Amino acid sequence: MSNKNDEGRRTARQRLAVEREKQKASERRRRTLIVAVSVVCVLGLATVIGVLAANSGKKKGASTGPVVAPSGAQGKDALAIPVGKDGARSTLTVWEDFRCPACQAFEAAYRPTIHQLTDAGKLRAEYHIVRLIDGNLGGTGSLRAGNAAACAQDAGKFRDYHDVLFENQPKETDDAYANNDKLIALSGKVSGLDTPAFTQCVKKGTHDSWVDKSHKAFQARGFSGTPTVLLNGKNIAQDRTMTPAKLKQMVESAAKG
Template sequence: MSENNREGKRTARARLQEERRRQESKAKRLRLLTVLGVVVAVLAIAAVVGVLVSNRGGGDNSASDKPVATPKGTIGEGRLVIPVGRADAKAALTVYEDFRCPACGQFEKAFHGTIARLEDQGRLRTEYHLVAFIDNNLGGSGSKNAANAAACAQDAGAFREYHDVLYANQPPETQDAFGNKDTLIRLAQRVPALKGNKAFEACVDNGTYDGWVKKSQNAFNKSGYTSTPTILLNGENLNADQQNPLTPQRLEQKVDALQKKAPSPTGS
């Protein structure tokens, strides 16, 4: 074989090797571009999903832009008060309460009979502010769910009766029994107007007034009061005098004294 032939073969082999390297390099670039394309597509999809989730789950933020459902017959600023008793009663008892609060339960046990009698006699109107104080402190949802259920009972004209049933069956504050909506509905069967009431049950299940309860809690946070129950009579804080604590007898005496005064309170 001549020297020229050997050189020609080496050159051809070199060209083939070079061409093979170029093809391999091109294939690597294509694979890299394909991988990068997939990554970009995944990131783009993730970004879109993130926006959708953010917009949908804006949950509280989006809900805060919507009107808050308000129970029937509520009064006062923001319609956050559930009134019981005659609107023209000269004495107005303001009660900030939480259905999980043991001190609220003790207040109800001691004062329930007196308050109900004064209401029935037209001498007292009670104005209830329902809050979720214990939920915020201990976690859970019993305060909120019970307050929502009581607001649902207000729609059915059975707030006072259901209010009394909840306190008569109040669990220890560390047991979030009222967080179970089935429990709230079961207890409602003891109130004639709520027994088998599908509208009430749907209201409880759907948390129709959860936003209203949150609004009431926010108002309580801004009120300057720091505990439940907070009890006011025509604006006088009845919790303030720790040396001379309130009794049912003293409450009735104060209500009697207000009967001689005018005009009637306009609500809180």
């Protein structure tokens, strides 16, 4: 009887060990895919958001003033804010909304890799600002934050302030970024940005019409969700196998020619 009990316990331990290995493997796969999946999963909801925004007519807070592109903006209609060297072999085009939680998830996972590659001259990033959440949930937080980011670009501080906005992003339903004072206070987290010129730019909404024009360009391209991320023109946000490591490998391979 004792031998049978010992054998039964060994068998149970073996089954438990196998199950633990399966769980570990599953967890590794989950960690690898979580960001790609989170980006892809949001596309379905974002499609609805895009339709609502497209059909909503004039959005609350839409600007009718002149279109003033931020300093150094490039591309068609000067709608892209560049980060990195012009001579880089790879270009990462990112369409983002500062109120979008999926955009924040993308930034948290990919930002270190993007910074490393742009600093090394292997990647050039082009950021386009979108205000889908304003159109879906109401409010002006996407517009106000987008304008503030453009004001930071005028001061040569876009990348740092862009990161601060995502690091301090309020809940999607909380239109906290509609408050210019909050956006101005966050500039204190970026060395050299908290200046009278930045404050005036934010309060005047200098780049409001530019943000609206960027959003219209997003709609015209037929994109349906944020973040929309293109590497050398290919939409990688829809690639379920994409990871920061894979992005780095693709960019470094292109850099080698």
